[in-house]
Amino acid sequence: MSIKDPRAAGLASLAGLIADRTRAACLLALLDGRAWTAGELARHAGVAASTLSEHLGKLVAGGLLAEERQGRHRYVRLAGARVAQLVEDLAAQVPPAEAGQPARTLRESSADSAMARGRTCYDHLAGRLGIAVTDALTLRGLLRQDTGFALTDAGVEWFRTAGVPLDLSGRRSPARACLDWTERRPHLAGAAGAALCRHALDVGWCVRIGSGRAVKVTASGERVLGSLLGIPPSALR
Amino acid sequence: MSIKDPRAAGLASLAGLIADRTRAACLLALLDGRAWTAGELARHAGVAASTLSEHLGKLVAGGLLAEERQGRHRYVRLAGARVAQLVEDLAAQVPPAEAGQPARTLRESSADSAMARGRTCYDHLAGRLGIAVTDALTLRGLLRQDTGFALTDAGVEWFRTAGVPLDLSGRRSPARACLDWTERRPHLAGAAGAALCRHALDVGWCVRIGSGRAVKVTASGERVLGSLLGIPPSALR
DNA sequence: CCGACATTTCGGCACCGGCCGAACCGTCCT
DNA sequence: AGGACGGTTCGGCCGGTGCCGAAATGTCGG
Structure with missing residues (x-):
């Protein structure tokens, strides 16, 4: 277990996929179960389309998202119920203080x-x-x-x-x-x-x-x- | 939700705590439910004591670990059953390919x-x-x-x-x-x-x-x- | 009080990773 | 065909962060 623990590496890299504001925002948005286009997510997250494209690449490669290409659109959705549950569980741990805030x-x-x-x-x-x-x-x-x-x-x-x-x-x-x-x-x-x-x-x-x-x-x-x-x-x- | 989503930030920072090989190794080790000293964890993870000290600081500040100081020792353990479950769930998602490997x-x-x-x-x-x-x-x-x-x-x-x-x-x-x-x-x-x-x-x-x-x-x-x-x-x- | 030992703090270094704009590639519409 | 539009790739910038060793702090046992 000591020097090189492949389990720890896997855990860290999985968590690393979620450990980014922009990607986290995407995952939360996708929790509605529908498929979003890359552009919609970019606008939602407030970053350039190019930036988001790279994020989607990582999330798909990491198995968290499934993609479906239709013409010039790239639709992505959560890869499955396991991923949805994982994101939910993680989000549920976030202290309300950090999550809350009244509407604007x-x-x-x-x-x-x-x-x-x-x-x-x-x-x-x-x-x-x-x-x-x-x-x-x-x-x-x-x-x-x-x-x-x-x-x-x-x-x-x-x-x-x-x-x-x-x-x-x-x-x-x-x-x-x-x-x-x-x-x-x-x-x-x-x-x-x-x-x-x-x-x-x-x-x-x-x-x-x-x-x-x-x-x-x-x-x-x-x-x-x-x-x-x-x-x-x-x-x- | 769009530009600045506090929930996404919270989710990302929580995941960020786990998204590091060394910290992940600590969390997995602590899954045994016992309290470990900082030194034990440093040896287990294969990093310098000073490095590990900083990691523990983050994990404690993030609410994942509880600490108990006894004299010159600093004991840490998982902060509770919720944290244990979270780490378990996350670890369970890691594809066996990345986790496995025969003993040496x-x-x-x-x-x-x-x-x-x-x-x-x-x-x-x-x-x-x-x-x-x-x-x-x-x-x-x-x-x-x-x-x-x-x-x-x-x-x-x-x-x-x-x-x-x-x-x-x-x-x-x-x-x-x-x-x-x-x-x-x-x-x-x-x-x-x-x-x-x-x-x-x-x-x-x-x-x-x-x-x-x-x-x-x-x-x-x-x-x-x-x-x-x-x-x-x-x-x- | 002293030496051994556990832990922490502090620089400093190196690397990783997110971000953007610009250029590029396809697809769709007219 | 031509223009609009969605998405991707590339280069470059920048900040954050993990790592170490050395020095400092604190505790324990004599």
């Missing part, structure tokens, strides 16, 4: 409040919406958090009857907690969280707002969440 | 095989021992991994009857999966894993080998694990 402009403030109400966190629901769903599942005995974090048998049955296609056979964690950084509480992630989010968007329980990661619950979604999980509309506002 | 000397090879047999991973059991316990719990319906990762009611009862003091009331995750980097499979971590490990060491089911993080099961431990969990002695060798 009216436009930003409004965007912030929409995000706080409901958003996607890579491939699952977060914000007050994510918390409300998670709490409702827990309260109804469908998800147990007191001895770990897992769906109950009744929970699996609930997914079936609600028509949410749930595949627990993959290598991916069936259900895990993801710390919500606006609510500072855990919400449902993993295969179950992703299935629920996908289904909710597919059948119109909620829709994306504009081009960002914010989502809002539709009128029909409000009814469904009320009848299936007993979530009062007030918890979604 | 006979001494190291023997130490490696002892570690593969059983060791502590911060505050819980890992290696074949950790996997054997986790698998046995799962097989007997005490731990469920099919819909998440949580103890069952029978599992909580098992801890009680086995005399393992289990406190699920804290803020800490009651049970979570930790990816074992020799076995490449999840083992029990979190409050339950820590309680089990502490109890096993307290009552002599296993003992530490030398000064490292390797542990071995005692004769009495073998009997107890056999009768309480049905673990065959062959799974512990």
